[in-house]
Amino acid sequence: MTSQDIEKRLLGLCQATDRYRLPDHRRTAETCLAEFGEIRDQARRLYRNITGSWPRHAGDGGAAPARRPKLPIPSAIHRDQERRRASAQRA
Template sequence: MTERDIVQRLHALCLMADRHRAPSHRHTAEDFVAQRDEIRDGLRRCYRELTGNWPGHEADAAGPERRQRPPVPTAILRHRERTKAARA
């Protein structure tokens, strides 16, 4: 990994962090958590490539576990269906 690759990768992660928004009427809590996890995983992968081991783990560790996305509440699913039916 060249110095230019490192700079581009860190810049992309900084842009992702800048666009990260708290939950509101436009951004759901699930999207917030997914974006936060994506930023965290990107930083951990970058750290792994630079140092050769995962942060907070031994060098021979396989790496952090993959987190599953939280399930979407049924109320949100019903609302999405209603809005989709109203548009049709």
């Protein structure tokens, strides 16, 4: 991995942290946690590519981190989308 590759990946990671926002009326806590998890995964992968090993934590044994499954879309969003489609078809 060249220094330019490291620089590009670090810049991408910095930009992702700059875009990260806390929950509000438009963003759910689940969305924020998913974005935070992605930023964390990117940082851990960058660390591994630079040093050759995963970052160690107490009790983890140095094993590679497990991939976290994508969070499901809340059913309220599906109901809202269906309600909007139905009202658009009636209009």
